[in-house]
Structure formats: C-alpha cells, structure tokens
Amino acid sequence: MRVMVLVKATADSEAGLMPPGDLLEAMGRFNTELAEAGIILAGDGLKPSANGCRVAFNGADRSVIDGPFAATSELVAGFWLWQVKDMEEAVAWVKRCPNPMPGPSEIEIRPLYEMEDFAEIMVPGTPA
Template identity: 75%
Template structure:
C-alpha cells in the first residue's frame, strides 16, 4: 500500500526558519534507512505558505489566493511518499523518525487510492 506521510507545519516552519544542521543530518540518515528498506519513493520539504498560492474553484470560475494561509496547524511543511505493507508499518517508521521540528510537531499518515479501489 502507498501512503503519504505529511509533516504538519508549525509557526517556526511557516516563518521560514531553516532546520539546524543536526536535524538535517538526522533526517538525512532516517531517509537513507527508508531508502535502504525500500520504503521511500519520494520526499521533500515545502517552503512556507507565504511563498505559495491557492486556486479556488467555483463552477467555471477560478480565484487565485496569495499566501500566507491562516491556521498553521492545518498546513503541511513536507511530505514523504512510502510503499508499506500496511498502516501499522507506516506508524512504526514514523515513530522512529526524528522530530521534524525543534518543538512539538505532528506527522499525519494517509493511504493513497489505488486503481483497485475504483474497480
């Protein structure tokens, strides 16, 4: 099963503060473990929402909304795409992950739809 693992944003990540060298090294080592285990398919950090845009759809209309976006706790600061046998395996890997932020943080795991889901 494929899952997307979402690193939730914090006020610190939304401010654009870069992670410490120690955290970058720890995350790099964790990513290497994921790759060696055949789990990680992709993963990236995202710039703050102030650098982004949203497009709102209403019928044929489109409205472009410039960042930053409210509700930091609902934003995403980064992601991985993993291939795992089940959600339990994904949870076990996330529990091994270094804290992606310098303070309290959250990581969300969501299964992706696969072609078989639409059969």
C-alpha cells in the same frame, strides 16, 4: 500500499526558519534508512505558505488566493510518499522518525487511493 506522510507546519516552519544542522543530519540518516528498506518513493520539504498560492474553484470560475495561509497547524511543511505493506508499518516508521521540527510537531499518515479502490465504478474495458 502507498501512503502520503505529511509533516505538519509549525510557526517556525511558516516563518521560514531552517532546522538546525543536527536535525538535518538526523533526517538525512532517517531518509537513508527509508531508502535502504525500499520504503521511500519521494519526499521533500515545502517552503512556507507565504511563497505559495491556492486556486479556488466554483463551477467554471477560478480565483487565486495568495499565501500566507492561516491555521498553521493545518498546513504541510514537508512530505514523503512511501510504499509499505500496511498502516501499521507506516506508523512504525514514523515512530522511528526524528522530531521533524525543533519543538512540538505532528506527522499525518494518509493512504492513497489505488486503482482497485475504483473497481466497482470502473467501466469495463477502461484502461487502469
């Protein structure tokens, strides 16, 4: 199963503060372990929301909302895309992860939809 592993933003990450060198080294070692285990498919850090925008949809209308965005704890500062056998394996890997922020932080794990999740609604003969 594929999972998106989301590193939640903090006040420090939203302020654009770079992690200390020892944390970057620890995360580099962790990413190497993920690669050697064949777990990691992709991963990166995100710049603060002040550098981003959102596009809001309302029917055919589109409007652009420039960052920064409120509710820092609901924002994402980085991500991995992993291939694991189940959620238990994903949780075990996250528990091995160095704390991704200098202070308190959270990592969220979300499974991705796979084509078999849509089997009941797929039209026969439609390419997967």
